[in-house]
Amino acid sequence: MTTETGRRAAPPEAIAAAKRARRQAVISRLVLSTVGVIVALIAWQLLADQQGFALPSPLDTSRDISKNLFSSTYLEQKGLSDGGGYTVHLWATTRNVLLGVSLGSALGVSIGLLSLRIPLLSEVVNPLAAAFGAAPIFVAAPFFLIWFGIQPFAQILMVAFYTALFMYIFSRRAGDNLGAGYIESALTLGGKPGSIFRYIYLPGTVPEIAGGFRITLAGAWGLAAIAELLGSQEGAGFLIKFFATAFVVNGMMSLVVLLGLIAIFFDRLVVFAFTYFTRWSESGRQLAL
Amino acid sequence: MVQENVESRSANDVTFDSLWCVFEHRSGRLVHALEDVSFTVPAGQFVAVVGRSGHGKSTMLRVLAGLQPPTMGTAAIDGVPVLAPSAERSMVFQQDTVFPWMDVRDNIEFPLKALGMPKNERLAISDRTLEQVGLTDFADSWPRELSGGMRKRVALASVMAAGSNVWLMDEPFGSLDYFTRRNLHELLLEIWRETHKTIFFVTHDIEEALILADRLMLVRDGKLVHDMPVDLPRPRDEDVRASPEAVSITKAILDELGIEDDSSEIDTSEADS
Numbered sequence: 001m002t003t004e005t006g007r008r009a010a011p012p013e014a015i016a017a018a019k020r021a022r023r024q025a026v027i028s029r030l031v032l033s034t035v036g037v038i039v040a041l042i043a044w045q046l047l048a049d050q051q052g053f054a055l056p057s058p059l060d061t062s063r064d065i066s067k068n069l070f071s072s073t074y075l076e077q078k079g080l081s082d083g084g085g086y087t088v089h090l091w092a093t094t095r096n097v098l099l100g101v102s103l104g105s106a107l108g109v110s111i112g113l114l115s116l117r118i119p120l121l122s123e124v125v126n127p128l129a130a131a132f133g134a135a136p137i138f139v140a141a142p143f144f145l146i147w148f149g150i151q152p153f154a155q156i157l158m159v160a161f162y163t164a165l166f167m168y169i170f171s172r173r174a175g176d177n178l179g180a181g182y183i184e185s186a187l188t189l190g191g192k193p194g195s196i197f198r199y200i201y202l203p204g205t206v207p208e209i210a211g212g213f214r215i216t217l218a219g220a221w222g223l224a225a226i227a228e229l230l231g232s233q234e235g236a237g238f239l240i241k242f243f244a245t246a247f248v249v250n251g252m253m254s255l256v257v258l259l260g261l262i263a264i265f266f267d268r269l270v271v272f273a274f275t276y277f278t279r280w281s282e283s284g285r286q287l288a289l
Numbered sequence: 290m291v292q293e294n295v296e297s298r299s300a301n302d303v304t305f306d307s308l309w310c311v312f313e314h315r316s317g318r319l320v321h322a323l324e325d326v327s328f329t330v331p332a333g334q335f336v337a338v339v340g341r342s343g344h345g346k347s348t349m350l351r352v353l354a355g356l357q358p359p360t361m362g363t364a365a366i367d368g369v370p371v372l373a374p375s376a377e378r379s380m381v382f383q384q385d386t387v388f389p390w391m392d393v394r395d396n397i398e399f400p401l402k403a404l405g406m407p408k409n410e411r412l413a414i415s416d417r418t419l420e421q422v423g424l425t426d427f428a429d430s431w432p433r434e435l436s437g438g439m440r441k442r443v444a445l446a447s448v449m450a451a452g453s454n455v456w457l458m459d460e461p462f463g464s465l466d467y468f469t470r471r472n473l474h475e476l477l478l479e480i481w482r483e484t485h486k487t488i489f490f491v492t493h494d495i496e497e498a499l500i501l502a503d504r505l506m507l508v509r510d511g512k513l514v515h516d517m518p519v520d521l522p523r524p525r526d527e528d529v530r531a532s533p534e535a536v537s538i539t540k541a542i543l544d545e546l547g548i549e550d551d552s553s554e555i556d557t558s559e560a561d562s
Contacts, residue, residue: 181382184380184386185382190375190379203390204390282433
């Protein structure tokens, strides 16, 4: 039997050169990222110098964070922290986002993928998704407040609602974009609806769903903060609103920065997880970049 | 030595009985993809379906696969009408349909998982099939790490593992270079000789049809215009394909498919001058 699979082992010099090139690419990325952060900090400092009180500098912000992150006399005096500083409110927002995004993603992805197999489902859900997806959170939030009050449950539900909408659209599109050839091939290999859903649709749509999930998660931090800002007794959004009314600009900036850092942390976690699940694809490799 | 794989289903004759496949184009024009096609192919025959692009070859295979219902008439395996896709009639497609999210072994095991086969049995079959197609060392590779020819081997291995008696191959090697194609021709013929599967092989490459098939079906404008045996000795190397018998088959194909023979054009022009 003839095969085209035979390969000579590469010479050590070629292997070393390939490894060197890979190492250089990683270093270049790290250097570029560092330079990007430094440039952003310099720009922030320059803007702060011009704006004065309205925009705290990076140094002022870092001082405020180190002073109030884990305990804050000011917040305790105002009755806004139970001895935990900003962390109490950051945790509340993180909890709202994680629970809301988990719940919404499970719902949105399930309905999105199931609607590929059940056309009636997509006929019902598509117009609803289009209608509710067009309603901005400022319109939806008052309804949630009336129905569920200012409890964390309302904020979690609001994040879950928008996450489900977005993830439905992303997963539906991922399923539509999965080549018909894969489904037809699976059918002629004896695939049944159950095995095709499990072995073809689910893994085949992961890369596109992963991209949508990252966008949705990034947006969820903003959604949660807005939801808290509109009606809540805790959370980063609630505290930012309080600081705004009290002109505590340092505190506002600290919370924005901390929320951003938490969002980046979870984004990297998601990238790490999805890179593993999509290691078979080029896009999966690109996701990590 | 290629071994018979899995729980091989019983050998079956394939029949088309006055089969029509008509589509309505967006413009309202009716397209006759297949027009009153009838034939019987006994089990174990290697049939090449030859014709120009867009003349109904692939539709014929899709009807047999159960992916395209006929407008009229029946396609049947051993008298049982084809109504839906099944592992009884597995297909290797022109485009790359190897599942990129499964490694090579998982691709081969997909039809077995769909059957609900226990892991140890799957492993035994995939080991054997990997060896048959020469991919044992690549069992854990992702399809993106393989060449186009190796991915076609994976597709072939999946069909073998499925245990189908009828293999439908829709220009499977069309995108590959000449040398890889020749390797795959040899592999396919070796497996066919050992397993006696019924193979429908769609191609527009006359040379490929002559190398592989023992029966040629020529399709033109959706009609089966000629159905002829290929009685050339095997293996069909360059000498066999250059023999007067092979040349006459080639000329017959060109005549039937409406392609002018270049030499006759030259002769005519020279005579005219």
